[in-house]
Amino acid sequence: MGQAFQPAVWVCPEKSIMSRPKEPLPAKLVIRFLFRDFGVQVEALRRIEKIFGQMDYLSAPGSFPYTTYYDREMGGGIRRQTAAYLDLVGQVTLPDIKLRTNAIEEQLSQAGSRQVNIDPGMLSEERFVLATGKNFTHRIYLRDGIFADLTLMYQKGAYRPLPWTYPDYREPEFIDLLGVLRKKLRFQQDGKLPGR
Template structure:
């Protein structure tokens, strides 16, 4: 009896969970930051508070004045992304005033070869995960730095944002 061939499947290494946070007022950001730490654990990376103008809304209609990228100490399994996005949506819903979000959360993960974010709408370059959540690759790694794809939104092409994601990649590569 001959042995059957089986593909050698491997679990990918853990990824670094990040949330891109857009907001107008510092007090709303600090309030949300406390909620995020309570929900996802210790925050151990945060970009500088320099404002980047304008910060486009994920949902349209409003541009924010400030933006930060934060990351959490706990590594995540990549399949957790849908659950993490849903938890972020629940936090956004609880943090609004007169039907307008005070803080927008754009979660994703960074791994050694790229960065992925979540989306709620289908597009040609997005991959459906499940539960109404899509995955979108933002960057690929080449020549010692992340590089944006052709479909990467303009905002994520800015040098300040690229530096933040390269810093996150260094943390992942040293883990």
């Protein structure tokens, strides 16, 4: 039989370095929309604002050339718009947000086809996470059928894509926008807006 194990460092039980779980800071809600009919999109924006409060950023509608996946449902000429919302949200609410945006997609459907695709995500200082109902290897299950997709990580001064990040979330303009929103988020977490 060998000698008894002798640890190199003894840890006093009263001074354990075990972490104490705590809620993270609230995040910024960022929602991206895909649509063909601008009238439907304006209605989607109105319904989203009614639930989540006023927008504090809105992009002009732009083209969406990355896939024809949505054409079958919405028709061709799909456009993309991005909005961010003033009121910060608790990170635990991501599944609830996704379920509510799913409901709006359904309300605005015509003859069973979606007229607007709504993708909510949360921006924190560390990362940007999308909510999805689809399971996949890199997605973490939250609850109520909703998964979290780690889409971008903040490293060395910018949000950076991962191997599975969708092409439209790699766009330089979107990454730039998230950088600006991150600055604003830090102000807001201190309970203020940038000063005059």
